[in-house]
Amino acid sequence: MADLPTLPPAARPGDALTAIDTPALVLDLDAFERNLDAMQAAATAAGVALRPHAKAHKTPAIALAQVQRGAVGICCQKVSEALPFLQAGITDIHISNQTVGPAKATLLARMARHGRFSVCVDHAQQVADLAAATAAEGSTLRIFIEIDIGQGRCGVADAPAVLRLLEALAPHPQLHFAGLQAYQGGVQHVRGHAQRRDAAARAAERTAAVVAALAAAGVACPVVTGGGSGSVEFDLASGVYTELQPGSHVFMDGDYGRNEAGTALRFEHSLFIASTVMSVGGGGRCILDAGLKSLAVDSGLPAVWQDGAPSTTLAYTAANDEHGIVRLADGAAAGATLPPLGSQLLLVPGHCDPTLNLHDQLVVVRGGVVQALWPVAARGLSR
Amino acid sequence: MADLPTLPPAARPGDALTAIDTPALVLDLDAFERNLDAMQAAATAAGVALRPHAKAHKTPAIALAQVQRGAVGICCQKVSEALPFLQAGITDIHISNQTVGPAKATLLARMARHGRFSVCVDHAQQVADLAAATAAEGSTLRIFIEIDIGQGRCGVADAPAVLRLLEALAPHPQLHFAGLQAYQGGVQHVRGHAQRRDAAARAAERTAAVVAALAAAGVACPVVTGGGSGSVEFDLASGVYTELQPGSHVFMDGDYGRNEAGTALRFEHSLFIASTVMSVGGGGRCILDAGLKSLAVDSGLPAVWQDGAPSTTLAYTAANDEHGIVRLADGAAAGATLPPLGSQLLLVPGHCDPTLNLHDQLVVVRGGVVQALWPVAARGLSR
Numbered sequence: 001m002a003d004l005p006t007l008p009p010a011a012r013p014g015d016a017l018t019a020i021d022t023p024a025l026v027l028d029l030d031a032f033e034r035n036l037d038a039m040q041a042a043a044t045a046a047g048v049a050l051r052p053h054a055k056a057h058k059t060p061a062i063a064l065a066q067v068q069r070g071a072v073g074i075c076c077q078k079v080s081e082a083l084p085f086l087q088a089g090i091t092d093i094h095i096s097n098q099t100v101g102p103a104k105a106t107l108l109a110r111m112a113r114h115g116r117f118s119v120c121v122d123h124a125q126q127v128a129d130l131a132a133a134t135a136a137e138g139s140t141l142r143i144f145i146e147i148d149i150g151q152g153r154c155g156v157a158d159a160p161a162v163l164r165l166l167e168a169l170a171p172h173p174q175l176h177f178a179g180l181q182a183y184q185g186g187v188q189h190v191r192g193h194a195q196r197r198d199a200a201a202r203a204a205e206r207t208a209a210v211v212a213a214l215a216a217a218g219v220a221c222p223v224v225t226g227g228g229s230g231s232v233e234f235d236l237a238s239g240v241y242t243e244l245q246p247g248s249h250v251f252m253d254g255d256y257g258r259n260e261a262g263t264a265l266r267f268e269h270s271l272f273i274a275s276t277v278m279s280v281g282g283g284g285r286c287i288l289d290a291g292l293k294s295l296a297v298d299s300g301l302p303a304v305w306q307d308g309a310p311s312t313t314l315a316y317t318a319a320n321d322e323h324g325i326v327r328l329a330d331g332a333a334a335g336a337t338l339p340p341l342g343s344q345l346l347l348v349p350g351h352c353d354p355t356l357n358l359h360d361q362l363v364v365v366r367g368g369v370v371q372a373l374w375p376v377a378a379r380g381l382s383r
Numbered sequence: 384m385a386d387l388p389t390l391p392p393a394a395r396p397g398d399a400l401t402a403i404d405t406p407a408l409v410l411d412l413d414a415f416e417r418n419l420d421a422m423q424a425a426a427t428a429a430g431v432a433l434r435p436h437a438k439a440h441k442t443p444a445i446a447l448a449q450v451q452r453g454a455v456g457i458c459c460q461k462v463s464e465a466l467p468f469l470q471a472g473i474t475d476i477h478i479s480n481q482t483v484g485p486a487k488a489t490l491l492a493r494m495a496r497h498g499r500f501s502v503c504v505d506h507a508q509q510v511a512d513l514a515a516a517t518a519a520e521g522s523t524l525r526i527f528i529e530i531d532i533g534q535g536r537c538g539v540a541d542a543p544a545v546l547r548l549l550e551a552l553a554p555h556p557q558l559h560f561a562g563l564q565a566y567q568g569g570v571q572h573v574r575g576h577a578q579r580r581d582a583a584a585r586a587a588e589r590t591a592a593v594v595a596a597l598a599a600a601g602v603a604c605p606v607v608t609g610g611g612s613g614s615v616e617f618d619l620a621s622g623v624y625t626e627l628q629p630g631s632h633v634f635m636d637g638d639y640g641r642n643e644a645g646t647a648l649r650f651e652h653s654l655f656i657a658s659t660v661m662s663v664g665g666g667g668r669c670i671l672d673a674g675l676k677s678l679a680v681d682s683g684l685p686a687v688w689q690d691g692a693p694s695t696t697l698a699y700t701a702a703n704d705e706h707g708i709v710r711l712a713d714g715a716a717a718g719a720t721l722p723p724l725g726s727q728l729l730l731v732p733g734h735c736d737p738t739l740n741l742h743d744q745l746v747v748v749r750g751g752v753v754q755a756l757w758p759v760a761a762r763g764l765s766r
Contacts, residue, residue: 100724279505
């Protein structure tokens with residue numbers, strides 16, 4: 001049909017935060033920049049390379065800001081996820097995951113003609129797929145052998161298994177052994193600071209033991225890559241990792257916010273979902289326009305913020321597909337009231353990675369004023 | 384950069400299901416068509432209008448298939464969600480939700496120049512926003528007053544509140560009172576068939592009481608719209624609803640599958656996530672390439688299917704961002720084994736609506752052969 005309307009942008013540069021059409025994903029640029037600066041400074045001070053994980057943000061503008069500050073490159077979790085970053089000029093990308101089959105190996109081998117790419121393996125069949133694809137495309141790949149240091153997900157168990165995979169790599173000169181990947185996701189969410197320090201130490205010890213066993217067998221590991229936002233202070237000090245992969249420190253979601261922080265390295269909540277009260281029923285509730293399709297709830301419901309800080313009055317108590325139910329929080333002051341129809345509330349999502357994956361853009365705000373819209377260009381790229 | 388690779392399609396028509404690049408959202412066209420036919424036949428037999436909910440599928444090709452079978456139009460849950468359906472030629476769209484503020488009212492009023500649009504209200508301010516926007520755009524809207532029949536979400540409480548909103552509508556001739564919306568989401572997921580029948584009956588009674596009170600006040604409700612996939616057999620027989628809004632029957636997700644079905648109206652699982660075993664560790668696990676970014680877990684983890692039926696051997700036990708952990712199911716036969724690296728497994732998601740909202744396309748399959756790729760054009764449109 002002629003003259004059909006189109007969807008206006010959620011905001012324009014210069015708009016007030018409060019004027020954003022909701023639900024919308026909002027980035028507080030000041031907090032975001034402090035988070036990036038703090039992480040890069042800590043890595044630089046420790047002499048450890050920083051390779052932030054782009055699966056958290058999926059946003060080329062953020063990757064460019066990280067590389068500009070000194071990151072050696074980025075991590076992606078899937079082969080297809082790397083494409084928009086390569087298109088944006090990020091040319092050093094590690095796929096921190098296994099890939100199987102010719103379709104993914106071919107895409108990776110094609111990208112590797114345009115940059116410095118690496119990928120993990122934990123099985124000889126993955127090596128065979130990568131060898132065939134790189135031979136066909138005339139490209140080279142850096143190969144990390146992943147070891148399981150306690151997470152119980154991917155990775156081989158021990159040094160002998162690493163040595164067997166090195167034998168599988170040996171006939172393929174276009175596949176360069178780059179070192180080990182050692183990541184323990186479970187450590188990241190241990191709440192107590194001392195308990196998390198101990199869990200990180202056990203993971204680092206397991207990693208160090210494999211590195212030592214390989215050295216005894218005459219195999220050097222140029223790079224040992226791993227670590228995450230929850231364990232980074234311990235990983236930096238461990239002397240085991242030469243490169244760290246934190247992702248969530250950029251945003252600090254609700255789940256990481258529940259970790260007991262140390263004194264050395266702190267990050268701030270920079271990511272919010274702007275939402276609007278779209279119905280005010282009786283019964284002590286109001287209804288927001290942001291539910292399961294605007295925020296991920298796998299790590300808990302979002303926290304409500306008011307006036308730049310966590311609300312002591314309001315609690316988000318249930319998420320439907322497109323609705324959030326807000327009630328007065330337990331312990332709200334006597335006389336506390338619910339916000340009126342049309343009020344904007346900011347929500348801190350429980351888990352940033354899958355929340356970013358719901359949105360096509362970030363509305364970037366500084367001092368309450370919209371600065372830009374950044375495309376979440378790798379959203380949905382899970383192949 | 385010149386010559387950068389692009390992302391190949393996940394599948395091409397004629398490909399085998401087993402050749403799809405994963406993770407991918409797969410629609411079994413035979414089961415899907417049986418689901419659509421069964422729902423339309425039941426509505427037609429009952430003399431009740433069918434207005435399927437497009438928030439479940441977000442896919443214009445599916446809405447067109449529903450209208451072709453006799454649906455009077457579709458529901459959308461958000462104003463922006465309606466745009467791709469209007470662009471695809473669906474011109475009778477009900478926004479089964481409240482909307483607040485001028486941005487959304489203006490977009491709706493603009494769309495209403497190209498079709499027959501309706502929307503819900505439960506507050507006079509929403510009426511004022513819609514009146515101003517339709518006056519400015521020169522369009523008309525059908526207005527439904529939503530009543531709360533037990534869900535405790537949006538909607539006014541009773542007939543007097545409806546009458547007050549009718550007074551707010553009266554000065555605006557471009558806003559036509561069309562009737563009531565009465566939806567009880569909680570009923571949909573009551574597991575026992577008799578218990579669900581009773582819960583649906585209570586909701587219908589509350590609806591009928593408001594309709595009767597309005598009639599006594601001289602107000603007719605031309606349309607009473609509500610109902611969902613879990614309660615549809617009772618809603619059709621109730622004599623209360625003139626129009627039903629089921630959405631999930633198209634796919635039958637895992638959550639609806641756990642409802643105890645009646646004998647009258649049954650639906651089949653038609654929606655799957657195709658995933659691939661991308662790592663085979665020790666410890667009795669294998670790792671799939673489909674996690675939180677490929678399927679929604681708010682209503683439980685996905686079920687594993689093998690050979691066209693639920694697997695009695697395999698259980699999906701944990702979802703990470705891009706990984707699914709599969710182990711042998713409790714009660715698996717002695718000697719049962721995990722699938723080898725590279726195997727494709729089909730997963731039935733726990734909740735279809737937010738799962739569709741993660742994917743840009745449906746891979747449509749009949750008899751194990753890819754027929755088409757259908758864009759999930761309304762994905763992410765939550766404003």
